[in-house]
Amino acid sequence: DGGITQSPKYLFRKEGQNVTLSCEQNLNHDAMYWYRQDPGQGLRLIYYSQIVNDFQKGDIAEGYSVSREKKESFPLTVTSAQKNPTAFYLCASSNAGRAGGYSPLHFGNGTRLTVT
Amino acid sequence: EDQVTQSPEALRLQEGESSSLNCSYTVSGLRGLFWYRQDPGKGPEFLFTLYSAGEEKEKERLKATLTKKESFLHITAPKPEDSATYLCAVLSNAGNNRKLIWGLGTSLAVNP
Numbered sequence: 364d365g366g367i368t369q370s371p372k373y374l375f376r377k378e379g380q381n382v383t384l385s386c387e388q389n390l391n392h393d394a395m396y397w398y399r400q401d402p403g404q405g406l407r408l409i410y411y412s413q414i415v416n417d418f419q420k421g422d423i424a425e426g427y428s429v430s431r432e433k434k435e436s437f438p439l440t441v442t443s444a445q446k447n448p449t450a451f452y453l454c455a456s457s458n459a460g461r462a463g464g465y466s467p468l469h470f471g472n473g474t475r476l477t478v479t
Numbered sequence: 480e481d482q483v484t485q486s487p488e489a490l491r492l493q494e495g496e497s498s499s500l501n502c503s504y505t506v507s508g509l510r511g512l513f514w515y516r517q518d519p520g521k522g523p524e525f526l527f528t529l530y531s532a533g534e535e536k537e538k539e540r541l542k543a544t545l546t547k548k549e550s551f552l553h554i555t556a557p558k559p560e561d562s563a564t565y566l567c568a569v570l571s572n573a574g575n576n577r578k579l580i581w582g583l584g585t586s587l588a589v590n591p
Contacts, residue, residue: 470523
């Protein structure tokens with residue numbers, strides 16, 4: 364079955380350490396996204412990529428980095444510069460939308476990161 | 480400022496008791512409205528896309544409608560398995576800069 368795989372499901376790190384979250388998709392989608400979800404807040408966009416070897420900052424990119432070397436993969440690194448890294452991280456992908464429109468996002472099942 | 484507001488925050492229904500969830504929005508240039516369902520500890524699952532006022536979409540016990548200011552997700556005769564958080568997202572197109580704006584969701588619990 365096609366889908367998006369995020370790993371690991373739970374991740375624990377000490378403050379000051381960088382950590383990389385994995386996201387792989389086999390939907391053949393061009394666009395991929397990273398969101399952060401916190402209680403009491405809507406989904407917030409961290410980074411997105413519409414094509415291999417290109418990506419753009421979202422609304423809360425500070426303290427995060429990404430790469431897009433392959434169409435299928437879009438890993439997110441949470442650096443020690445991120446002040447509040449503990450959160451639920453969601454990866455998503457989509458097809459190119461219809462003209463003027465937007466293709467719905469397909470989400471993975473998330474990685475819950477806890478930094479102490 | 481672009482904004483999406485969902486109400487109520489939480490809703491508890493008895494099995495079979497129909498109701499509606501609301502998503503009101505204030506955005507520049509609506510390009511589409513999306514409904515998602517999210518189960519605890521999982522990613523959101525796409526339900527519907529609505530593009531223009533008057534449009535309706537249905538899937539099993541769910542029906543989504545759209546006006547110029549809000550969208551409703553109607554749940555007819557809900558079952559316990561419909562318990563989840565329902566998220567609304569609106570695509571705005573202010574100055575040709577498309578942006579997806581998310582609501583906080585409505586947490587639905589259906590009791591057997």
